[in-house]
Amino acid sequence: MNFYKSAAMALDHLDKHQGSVKGSLAAAGVTATGGEAKRILALTIETLKYRPIILQLIEKTTLQSIERLVFPRKTPRNSPSSQSLLLVLLHDLLFSSRLKIEASDKWPPKEAILRHQARLRAELVRIQIKEGKSRKEDLAKTSGDGEVVRYVRYNPNAGKALQELFDHLEGEKLGFERLTEPVYPVPQRKFFMDPHLDDVLLAFPGGSNWWLRDEWYEDGGVILQDKASCFPAKVLMEGWEEGEGECIDATAAPGNKTSYISALMQNRGKLHAFERSPNRYKTLERMLQKAHCTNVEAQRADFLDSNPNDQEYSNVTRILLDPSCSGSGIVNRLDYLIDDDTEESDSKAERLEKLAAFQLQMILHAFEFASAKRIVYSTCSIHPEEDERVVMSALKSPVAKERGWGLAPRNSVLSSWERRGRPEELGGDEDLANGVIRCLPEDKTNGFFVSCFVRDGTGLWPKTKSNPRSLKRPRNNDAEEDVEEERSKKLEEAEEESKEEGDGGEEAVVSGETKTKTPAQLERIRRKKAQQKAKKRKV
Numbered sequence: 001m002n003f004y005k006s007a008a009m010a011l012d013h014l015d016k017h018q019g020s021v022k023g024s025l026a027a028a029g030v031t032a033t034g035g036e037a038k039r040i041l042a043l044t045i046e047t048l049k050y051r052p053i054i055l056q057l058i059e060k061t062t063l064q065s066i067e068r069l070v071f072p073r074k075t076p077r078n079s080p081s082s083q084s085l086l087l088v089l090l091h092d093l094l095f096s097s098r099l100k101i102e103a104s105d106k107w108p109p110k111e112a113i114l115r116h117q118a119r120l121r122a123e124l125v126r127i128q129i130k131e132g133k134s135r136k137e138d139l140a141k142t143s144g145d146g147e148v149v150r151y152v153r154y155n156p157n158a159g160k161a162l163q164e165l166f167d168h169l170e171g172e173k174l175g176f177e178r179l180t181e182p183v184y185p186v187p188q189r190k191f192f193m194d195p196h197l198d199d200v201l202l203a204f205p206g207g208s209n210w211w212l213r214d215e216w217y218e219d220g221g222v223i224l225q226d227k228a229s230c231f232p233a234k235v236l237m238e239g240w241e242e243g244e245g246e247c248i249d250a251t252a253a254p255g256n257k258t259s260y261i262s263a264l265m266q267n268r269g270k271l272h273a274f275e276r277s278p279n280r281y282k283t284l285e286r287m288l289q290k291a292h293c294t295n296v297e298a299q300r301a302d303f304l305d306s307n308p309n310d311q312e313y314s315n316v317t318r319i320l321l322d323p324s325c326s327g328s329g330i331v332n333r334l335d336y337l338i339d340d341d342t343e344e345s346d347s348k349a350e351r352l353e354k355l356a357a358f359q360l361q362m363i364l365h366a367f368e369f370a371s372a373k374r375i376v377y378s379t380c381s382i383h384p385e386e387d388e389r390v391v392m393s394a395l396k397s398p399v400a401k402e403r404g405w406g407l408a409p410r411n412s413v414l415s416s417w418e419r420r421g422r423p424e425e426l427g428g429d430e431d432l433a434n435g436v437i438r439c440l441p442e443d444k445t446n447g448f449f450v451s452c453f454v455r456d457g458t459g460l461w462p463k464t465k466s467n468p469r470s471l472k473r474p475r476n477n478d479a480e481e482d483v484e485e486e487r488s489k490k491l492e493e494a495e496e497e498s499k500e501e502g503d504g505g506e507e508a509v510v511s512g513e514t515k516t517k518t519p520a521q522l523e524r525i526r527r528k529k530a531q532q533k534a535k536k537r538k539v
């Protein structure tokens with residue numbers, strides 16, 4: 001395999017799985033050693049630094065579609081994707097010290113690119129001028145880079161209409177123009193409504209720090225919030241109607257998601273907000289006041305200490321869990337990509353393991369709330385240990401089985417968002433993978449993960465030996481009998497499965513929990529099992 005293909009394969013692997021470049025090279029089957037291995041590693045890392053710029057060049061020149069015979073959309077299984085191959089080749093042509101592609105002139109990918117050389121160089125100069133960079137090297141992305149897009153969320157709680165915000169922006173003083181279609185990077189003095197959150201989220205050029213002095217920001221009429229960080233509240237409140245019940249934000253500070261949930265509740269009803277850190281709790285209080293949230297009841301308390309059976313929470317139907325995580329998705333950190341695998345020490349693995357155990361504990365606690373029917377779990381992490389694997393453990397837990405919690409299908413989890421979960425981290429189950437959302441910096445957001453649990457037969461369950469198809473939402477939502485039947489079937493299967501699995505593996509996490517069941521809970525389980533058996537006999 002030539003070294004361009006090897007580097008492109010590593011980029012593909014990073015795209016899908018994350019991790020370090022060295023790890024990705026090995027996982028992508030790149031077996032080079034010595035000088036060749038170093039060369040591939042350097043090319044991959046350098047390409048990552050210029051990736052956003054090279055992607056712009058590919059888009060502007062429409063190179064990939066003009067040369068689709070050489071760079072097809074779909075490539076054979078053991079070949080790199082056309083986009084990654086283009087990335088590494090364009091890196092060498094435009095940014096390497098020798099400014100050339102080191103391959104035979106007859107190699108079709110090189111020939112194809114050279115046909116567009118003049119246009120590519122001209123577009124690069126245009127980008128440099130627009131970005132105000134006199135040297136090409138200054139276009140490289142480094143740790144500490146600012147954001148690509150400045151997202152601003154309109155906050156209706158402040159009592160002003162969205163149109164007033166547009167008038168403010170388009171007025172003489174600021175002189176912005178509102179675009180009807182997204183353009184990246186967002187041109188100076190332009191903005192548009194984000195296509196995924198088109199009723200609240202405005203996109204501005206990156207680094208628009210003037211906002212911090214703007215009256216709308218100072219009065220809480222807008223909140224500066226990354227796009228991905230808006231998703232959990234949006235997914236949580238899908239289908240919300242006033243009068244449904246109350247909500248909990250279990251890990252609230254600084255309060256960006258809390259204030260968005262409050263806005264989606266139209267600042268009515270009750271939103272309980274927990275925050276256990278004293279200092280962060282003060283920030284939360286300030287933020288809620290600034291954002292005009294009058295329906296939030298904040299408490300400085302540990303969510304895990306709350307009693308799910310307390311009368312206070314008997315009407316809680318929706319819970320947001322955005323617990324502490326490694327923060328590996330935060331955009332300014334390119335360094336995670338260039339981590340040396342040998343430095344991926346035990347302490348990192350141990351830290352992830354501890355975080356994952358805590359995150360799982362939070363979900364299992366939320367599952368206990370009697371009226372809860374929708375729970376969103378999110379992280380700003382790109383590690384499967386904190387994302388899909390935590391979701392899978394939660395789905396396999398006895399409390400999920402006992403209370404009928406499954407994973408919400410894609411159609412209620414921001415279905416228009418393309419990047420979904422990693423099936424290989426979810427037992428190969430494509431439906432489960434489609435049920436969750438992942439975001440990466442190339443989506444012009446922070447790295448992020450969002451999942452949503454639902455109950456009462458409306459969710460997807462992991463495939464098991466006895467349940468080879470994960471359950472999908474029944475077509476007729478009114479067909480309660482069907483739902484009940486499916487649910488009974490699932491409970492039976494779950495019982496059988498937990499017998500099969502014994503105490504091993506993931507079940508061990510949960511065995512402690514079974515021990516801590518109250519007599520009332522055990523009684524409820526016994527009654528449910530008796531009902532299942534009676535039903536089975538009737539059939």
Ligand SMILES: C[S@@+](CC[C@H](N)C(=O)[O-])C[C@H]1O[C@@H](n2cnc3c(N)ncnc32)[C@H](O)[C@@H]1O
Pocket residue numbers: 229250251252253254255256257258274275276277280301302303304322323324325
């Ligand atoms: C990732 S931050 C939440 C960010 C917040 N959702 C937002 O969008 O602004 C996690 C927060 O949860 C708090 N936290 C962690 N564990 C908690 C627990 N068991 N109960 C309450 N708060 C907790 C942390 O102190 C931290 O402030």
